[in-house]
Amino acid sequence: MASPHVDVDDLIATLEQIRQRGHSAHTVFRDWVELMLFALQRRDEPYLEILEGYRERADMDQPDGQRSADLFANAFGQLQERMAETDADVLGAVYEEYGMSSDAFGQHFTPHPVCEMMAEISGIVDDSETDGRQTVLDPACGSGRMLLVGARHQPTSLFVGQDKDPLCAKMAALNCCFFNIDAYIVQGDSLTVKYQRAWQTSHSPMGGSVRELDEDETEDLRDSLTAAFENMAKEQSKDDASQASEAQNVNVSTLSGREQASLLAFDSDH
Structure with missing residues (x-):
């Protein structure tokens, strides 16, 4: 379930008005996410293409402020207000809460x-x-x-x-x-x-x-991150080997009698 301190009921109610016009909950939420992402990137063509799916007569006959495009925009505003109030992952909370009634969601995030x-x-x-x-x-x-x-x-x-x-x-x-x-x-x-x-x-x-x-930038990102993680793994392996070597070179004379006996017993078993 959504984190208890993140109240998303008003947001879900707005999205639910769109769903009740003949759309699935998953479709409405997915389109809302993509509309916000396209709007922030100023990508008008895919933005308008999504809205074409919400231009049925029953929707276009709604008064100003109640059409699906208006409700998507209102939900965006509600999301921003709630994030400012809570400093939390409100979008993920909406996904969890709204998805409870839909088999198409199926994921729950770490509280x-x-x-x-x-x-x-x-x-x-x-x-x-x-x-x-x-x-x-x-x-x-x-x-x-x-x-x-x-x-x-x-x-x-x-x-x-x-x-x-x-x-x-x-x-x-x-x-x-x-x-x-x-x-x-x-x-x-x-x-x-x-x-x-x-x-x-x-x-x-x-x-x-x-x-x-773009595709080239994505490939460059993959290569650079892969190389960075491989180098990090090599450095970690060197550190582990160095620590193991230091442990083997412990001066036995500085150990207590019980510690020396334990170390000698360990060596005899190997």
Whole structure:
């Protein structure tokens, strides 16, 4: 269920007015997400193409402010207001709550308090001790909730989220834009390192922006991230080997009698 401190009833009521005109809940939510994403990228053609599906006579006969296009826009405004009030993943909460009555949704995201705890355990809340900019990765990001929590603690980091579900990836891209985060959001399988699409969101004093990468940029992103993670794994392997070597070179004479006996017993077993 949605996080208890995020009330999305009014938002769902607005989307429900559209659904009752002959659309499925999943279609309405998906189109709402894509309309917001296209609007923020100023992509008029696909935006208008979606709205063509909501121009039935019963809809066009509605008074001003009650047509589906107006209701989608109203829901966008309600979303922004609720995010400002809660500083939370309201979009993901709407997805969870609205999807309860639909088999087409079928995903539930990590609750906000658990995200806070996971960020603390993983060290995201600590000041970075690394040189240069820190990168925070969530390989199954859902709506990007973990990235939002991490960005509150380390706003200057670069965040990378990936999810194989197209709708989740789009929600994560929107959230990173809404919360003014420098991030890359990838639609693709983290295990097979396959990227279908990718979006870049950028921080600025005027607010976040979002753009979809083209095929070449997406491939370059995949190559650069793969190389970075491979290098990180190699460095970690070197550190582990160094620590193991140091452990083997412990001066036995500095150990207590019981510690020396335990070490000798261990060596005799090997």
